[in-house]
Amino acid sequence: MYFRTLTIFIIISKFSGILSSNGDRSPFYQNCLKTCRKANCTDDGRSFKSAALKQQDVWCQLLQWSCREDCQYHCMWKTVDGFQERGYRIPKFHGKWPFVRFFGVQEPASAFASLLNLATHIYMHNEITKKFSVKSTPLVLFWHGFATVCMNAWTWSTIFHTRDTPFTEFMDYACALSMVMSLFIAAIVRVFHRRKKFAAALLALPTLYYVEHVRYLYSGRIDYDYNMNVNVFFGVVGSVTWLVWAGGMLVAGRKHAWRVAVFTIASGAALSLELLDFPPKRSWDAHALWHLSTAPLPLLFYRFVIDDLYYLQNSKIRDKNYLKQT
Template sequence: MMLKLICLFTLITSARSSDGDRSPFYNKCVNSCKKSNCTAESEFKPHVANKLDVWSKLLLWSCEDDCRYNCMWKTVQGFEERGFSIPKFHGKWPFTKLMGIQEPASTFASILNLAVHAYMYNEMKQHFNDRSIPVVFWRTFAIVCMNAWLWSTIFHSRDNYFTEFMDYACALSMVTSLFVASVIRVFHQRRKMSALVLLATLVYYIEHVRYLYTGRIDYDYNMHVNIFFGVAGSIIWILWGVVQYVSGQRYTWRLLAFTLASGAALSLELLDFPPYYGWDAHALWHLTTVPLPLLFYRFVIDDLNYFKTSLPIEKRSLKIT
């Protein structure tokens, strides 16, 4: 399973230059459009600006963005007329924008993921209203995940350098948080080691994010970082979950199912097919992850109940003040 994850992540690495945007027709079209419709500052000329729909204006589409979008579809038409397959543009399949949103399906799926995490966050609050360290930790974890899906929603709505950076940085925060959670939960009795791993991961994450924002995003390096933390966390969770299940803690089946299903859902990215009714492989991957937090947070709730009842009475009230 871990080898499969490594292969999948390696193959997913984004190709930022694609057949579509390398096409001479596309580049000539974009340059001609910018010359005819845009000012030197890449803003719409007055006679063109009024043609832009209100949603695109609200989502800050620039004149160059609009030229790329229109030339993209002209290029797709040219490819199809010559019997060629639909090309990608800047590493992405062509999508028909909806209300100014560049990738409606991925945006919708990201909103659903955000909603499920928010729902389960409220579930945890209903079950545990104290401020004990384990409860606060898992609430913080849920907030990190909600923030990541919020930026995924924003990025798929409007792709620019900043939203792309935030999507990558926040997605990694979710992966590293799951890794840290596995270490803290499994090795909770070794507090110094857990604290060291937490500190080292936090420092590395901050430095990695700083590096990502120094210039053009290094996609290969970022993906390798995701591979490391994702695979390491999955190995820890699976090994610990199996041991706990065999020893009688049957509720860990949800953790095992979540980890395995996450890897299976990732396989959709291997297909990498053009949008079908607006849904490509990436959007479907996001859609299949929607129910998975239900499994994971149910495990967290059961584990918090078990963890609290198994602690000595004097440690159950340990709280953050």
């Protein structure tokens, strides 16, 4: 979950100073692009000339692929064919591998895997809703909010992989960071749930920082190195907090804590898929496979949440009985 954003920024930071890649830098690609735009596009590159519009399928029209973007896509694959005919490796374009569009979707495998993650969160959120009322158990309302943040983040991940635009990029990064910070906040809230004022004071600064950071993301070009550092910090602090707390709970005999410990370790292990960074097989690259590998992990985490809510519910009943006896 929260390791998703951490890895995105580690990988993207490699390209933070690069404006072009082998593919889009090649003369063949540049010449193809000029020829295509001259023949098919209006002067601004957004619209098609009337005859050229008929060549674009209905799915690309629905997803609002501009003429310039359509030319970039077709010239990209012509360039890939040229590289492979000469025995060269598949090149990247603007720091990204080439992907085959599917019904107009730009990165279909990553979009599909993001959708699976979204579905997992929706399913487990419904499980919490069915099992607990907001008033009956401490922290239920918080976990509803947590699930909403995660569902929103995976929604924008799906949209971003469907159509990569400056706005969808901003929303994906901003919402992904909200998921990183939500798991960090969740660790603080769970550890200090009996000391609400202290937890609120502890979280005030990170919350304000997130608001300021999102404002910064929206203000201009993203500094990927800076974003990486932000996500690394909150990701590491959150994971360490969960692991230390889970260890203490297990020592105290609270066996359900093993799930959050395994979830945290498994999420970290899934990063190895992203670091492979190989050319896509059809539409499946390392990033898409990593998203696919994280899809079942929320089942483990929310199972911990449900067990922990039962534990807190029973603790609340025991506390009431103790007060009655005294």
